[in-house]
Amino acid sequence: MGTEGSGSAHRIIVVGGGAGGLELATRLGDKFGRRGAVAVVLVDRSPTHIWKPLLHEVAAGSMDPNTHQLEYAAQALWHHFEFQLGEMVGVDRAAKTVSLAAYVDADGEEVLPARTLPYDTLVLSIGSVTHFFGVPGAAEHAIALDTAEQADRFRRRLVSACVRAQNGLGRADADGRPRVDIAIIGAGATGVELSAELRNTAQVLNAYGLHRLDPRRDVHIHLIEAGPRILPALSERVSTETAKLLRKLEVDIFTSERVTEIAPDAVLTASGKHIDADLTVWAAGIKAPPVLATLGLPTSRLGQIVVKPTLQSEGDPDIFAFGDCASCPWPEKQGSVPPRAQAAHQQATFLYGALRARLEGKPLPSFAFKDLGSLVSLGHFSAVGSLMGGLIGGSMFIEGVMARLMYTSLYRMHVMALHGALRMGLDTITHWLRSKTRPRVKLH
Structure with missing residues (x-):
C-alpha cells in the first residue's frame, strides 16, 4: 500500500498512526518519499485514523466518525510513504525487524498474513490502552473509549436504553417515572467532556422524538472520581469552574469515591454507595500496550518505554518512542511529559527534525516540552x-x-x-x- 522503498534505502518504520505518528509519517514522506533515499513506512492495526480527543463526541452521537476518519492508504499515496495494515506483536532487535499479526476482517477471514518488516530506524507511537486497575467487572461491564468502534457502540446502546425506558422496559423512579442512568468512571478530560455532551444528546434525542423522556429529569448522568476533585491534572480553578458548569447541567458529581466493582446495572464504591447504571463508561486511566513489555527495553511502572531527552529508548539507539507509549523526562516538573495531544504534536515535530539530523550524521538535539x-x-x-x-x-x-x-x-x-x-x-x-x-x- 503506498510507495515502496528500494532495498538500499534507509528504512524508517513508524508504528502507530495516532495524532503524532501520522503527522510524523506525513512530514517524513513529504521530505524523503519522492527521492527514494529514505523509505518511510507507517504501521497501524486500523485502516483509518480519527483524532482521539474526538471520541467522546462520537460516543455522545454529536459527531459522525465516518465524516472525520482519514484512510491511511490514501494519506500514504498523497504524501509518498508506505502503509502497512496490521498490529505489531513483537520486535527482533538483533535482526531489526518488526513482526505484524495477521489482519482479519469483521467475519474472521484472514485478509493479510502475518509478516515481518525490516527497519533501520524504528519509531514507536502506539498510544495507550485502558487501565482497569483490576476492578472486578470493569472489563466485562464498562465500555472504554479507545477506538471509534467502542465509542459508536456506546452511542447505539445509549439510544437503545432511552427507547427501552420510554416504553417501560427499563428501570423506574419511586414515583414510577422511567429513567436512564449513565455512570462515567473517571473525571479527567474525557469523562468531563463526555458528561456534558451526553446532556446535549439527551435533549436532542427528545427533540427528534426518539424518546419522550424529560432530558434532565429522566436521564441521569453520574460522574465518579476517586480523587478529591474533578480534572485532577488541571488547575484547581479550572476544576472548580468546570464543576459549577456541570452542576448547572444537572450532572451528579461524586468525588473521593473509589470504585470497587462494576455490576451489569450498577457501580459500587468503597464508601458503600450503590449507583444505578444502565450504561457505564470507563475513563479512569491508561497504560501502555502490553507488547512493549516484550521488547527487552526499560519501561516505566505504566509499561511505557523509557526514553532519553533525544526520544531514543534506553538500551537501543535505533528505537525511538513518543506520545502516550513513552516515558519522556520533563526536568522542569521533575517527572514525565504528560500524555496529552499537544505533547505528541510537539514530539512529532521534534522527531521530524531529529531524524533528519540522524540521517545526515549530525548530533541529536534534546526535546523540551512546552506546556501551552x-x-x-x-x-x-x-x-x-x-x-x-x-x-x-x-x-x-x-x-x-x-x-x-x-x-x-x-x-x-x-x-x-x-x-x-x-x-x-x-x-x-x-x-x-x-x-x-x-x-x-x-x-x-
Whole structure:
C-alpha cells in the first residue's frame, strides 16, 4: 500500500498512526518519499485514523466518525510513504525487524498474513490502552473509549436504553417515572467532556422524538472520581469552574469515591454507595500496550518505554518512542511529559527534525516540552481552560466563547499538519455546511 522503498534505502518504520505518528509519517514522506533515499513506512492495526480527543463526541452521537476518519492508504499515496495494515506483536532487535499479526476482517477471514518488516530506524507511537486497575467487572461491564468502534457502540446502546425506558422496559423512579442512568468512571478530560455532551444528546434525542423522556429529569448522568476533585491534572480553578458548569447541567458529581466493582446495572464504591447504571463508561486511566513489555527495553511502572531527552529508548539507539507509549523526562516538573495531544504534536515535530539530523550524521538535539495549557470542552454549552506561556507571563484562565474557539482550533491545527492550510480550510467549510443539513446528533 503506498510507495515502496528500494532495498538500499534507509528504512524508517513508524508504528502507530495516532495524532503524532501520522503527522510524523506525513512530514517524513513529504521530505524523503519522492527521492527514494529514505523509505518511510507507517504501521497501524486500523485502516483509518480519527483524532482521539474526538471520541467522546462520537460516543455522545454529536459527531459522525465516518465524516472525520482519514484512510491511511490514501494519506500514504498523497504524501509518498508506505502503509502497512496490521498490529505489531513483537520486535527482533538483533535482526531489526518488526513482526505484524495477521489482519482479519469483521467475519474472521484472514485478509493479510502475518509478516515481518525490516527497519533501520524504528519509531514507536502506539498510544495507550485502558487501565482497569483490576476492578472486578470493569472489563466485562464498562465500555472504554479507545477506538471509534467502542465509542459508536456506546452511542447505539445509549439510544437503545432511552427507547427501552420510554416504553417501560427499563428501570423506574419511586414515583414510577422511567429513567436512564449513565455512570462515567473517571473525571479527567474525557469523562468531563463526555458528561456534558451526553446532556446535549439527551435533549436532542427528545427533540427528534426518539424518546419522550424529560432530558434532565429522566436521564441521569453520574460522574465518579476517586480523587478529591474533578480534572485532577488541571488547575484547581479550572476544576472548580468546570464543576459549577456541570452542576448547572444537572450532572451528579461524586468525588473521593473509589470504585470497587462494576455490576451489569450498577457501580459500587468503597464508601458503600450503590449507583444505578444502565450504561457505564470507563475513563479512569491508561497504560501502555502490553507488547512493549516484550521488547527487552526499560519501561516505566505504566509499561511505557523509557526514553532519553533525544526520544531514543534506553538500551537501543535505533528505537525511538513518543506520545502516550513513552516515558519522556520533563526536568522542569521533575517527572514525565504528560500524555496529552499537544505533547505528541510537539514530539512529532521534534522527531521530524531529529531524524533528519540522524540521517545526515549530525548530533541529536534534546526535546523540551512546552506546556501551552489545557482546554476542556463542554460541548455547545461552554468550554474552560488555562493558557500558559511566555507571551502571557504565566497562566491565564479562559472560558466561554474564546475557550470554545481555541478548543476547536486544536483539531484544525491537526488537520492542517496532515493536509496543509488550503485543505484544512476547505475541510472546515465542508463540515460547517454538512452540519447545517444534518441532525446535531447521529440518530441511527
